[in-house]
Amino acid sequence: MTIKSEPGKLEQKQIKTSARGYTYGYYTSPAQDGKPTLLLLHGWPDDSSLWYTIANDALIPNGYGVIVPDCLGYSLSDKPDDYKEYDSKAMATDFAEIIKTEGIDKVIVIGHDWGSGLAQGFYFFQPEHCSALGMCNVAYIPPSTQKRDxxxxxxxxxxxxxxxxxxxxxxxxxxxxxxxxxxxxxxxxxxxxxxxxxxxxxxxxxxxxxxxxxxxxxxxxxxxxxxxxxxxxxxxxxxxxxxxxxxxxxxxxxxxxxNSQGTHDNKAGPKVDVPTLFVGYSGDLVCRAENIQPSIQAGLLPNHTNTILSGGHWGLLHESDAFNEAVLKWLKSLNV
Structure with a gap:
């Protein structure tokens, strides 16, 4: 399977958030037959196109709703110069406003690379809007008030x-x-x-x-x-x-x-009280698949599905069939 570069069945939209006044471009397709909606968050240095393949080939055909933003700093979204504007708590608020604009109360959030960190932040700061959490390549990082070292x-x-x-x-x-x-x-x-x-x-x-x-x-x-x-x-x-x-x-x-001073004022974590998925790749030597194990062993991910696939950091694109199958299998196991 080859990678899609066009949004296909996804409709392009735009929002200027009320909390911070930033413009986000995003793509969406409504859920069918009572199925849940997924919020899909990309990482560095991608944009919403990271998710076009799974959205068009797997999620939409199976009735799932999809919301795919260009995250802050990329493509159709604003690109503030100050790194402090890329705070996960603030961006979680932005994502919550996007889903509310679409008339959605709760989403399954899945992120890749920095998007995995943003997905975790969405759970930490907007747990009332998160029904399940998926992490690709970047494993769970429990919230801590300690400065990053x-x-x-x-x-x-x-x-x-x-x-x-x-x-x-x-x-x-x-x-x-x-x-x-x-x-x-x-x-x-x-x-x-x-x-x-x-x-x-x-x-x-x-x-x-x-x-x-x-x-x-x-x-x-x-x-x-x-x-x-x-x-x-x-x-x-x-x-x-x-x-x-x-x-x-x-x-x-x-x-x-x-430069982060740690995670403060989170409403959820370190234990994750919603179903979780981690998709790691055996050939990713930077974001090691083994990094999920300490959180599993500490009991922080009590309802967890752990999947290790062959490939590297962009395995979700390069080997999309295997990735799509893993995500669909997890989604079908959920009761959300």
Whole structure:
């Protein structure tokens, strides 16, 4: 199956939120036969198109409602310069306003990459509107009032896995990352959507886990072969949208994370009282599938479905049939 780059059956809409005055572009299709609606949240450096394939090929044909925003900083949505505007509590309020505009009270929220963090934030801060929580690649991170310590996190990863999973984050959050990525968008696309070697040893060097690895790679304009699922249309959409919007806003998610003072005033968590799904990928060496295990073992995810698939960080696109099947199986098991 190839990746869709057009919204298909999804209707494009726009809203200016009353709480913060930010404009969001989003796409929607109404639920049928009493089925629930899903709020699908993308991560870096994607936009709503991340979800077009599963929406059009799996969810809508099975009667599920779909709401797919361009998250703050991307495509049709506003792109504030200040990283503090990318606070998960504030964005949870924005998402709640979007679903209320659609006449929806509760949604099943699923997120990928930073979208997984936003989905978790939606549960933490808007639990009354969340009936189930799905997380792709980025595992559950229990709310904590402690300031994020990226060095300590990498120290812990190195003890567990033998390498520093989040070495790339400091550069992404730096002042120079915007311009360099703006100038080398095509190389970055090929890096993100390259074929995955699931037998590689990340302790011997990985572009995301090696300091300045991504910077040096894209500055050399290296373009590895992309996964067979990638179409020229999808590549064109990806490059055009990021060229138009630039990388400053997308990188603000990293700046906010690194400078975050912790999670405060959450209404829910650390125990998740709704059904949860985690889809991890055996070839994702940055967002390791094993990272979900501490929360499972601590009893924080009592109604949990854990699914590990073959592929890398964008496995939901590259191997969409397997991902769609896993999500549909979970949805059919829910009583929401």
């Amino acid at each position: 990226i060095v300590a996190m990498n120290d812990q990863f190195e003890k567990i896995y033998g390498y520093r999973c989040f070495n790339y984050m400091s550069w992404f959050a730096s002042d120079e990352s915007d311009a360099i990525c703006d100038a080398h968008v095509e190389s970055l696309f090929h890096l993100c959507h390259a074929k995955v070697d699931e037998n590689q040893d990340p302790t011997k060097g990985n572009l995301f886990t090696t300091p300045d690895g991504i910077k040096k790679f894209i500055q050399a304009d290296i373009k590895p072969e992309t996964h067979p699922s990638i179409t020229p249309q999808f590549k064109k959409h990806w490059i055009e949208k990021l060229t138009e919007g630039g990388f400053h806003a997308p990188f603000n998610y990293y700046r906010n994370f690194i």
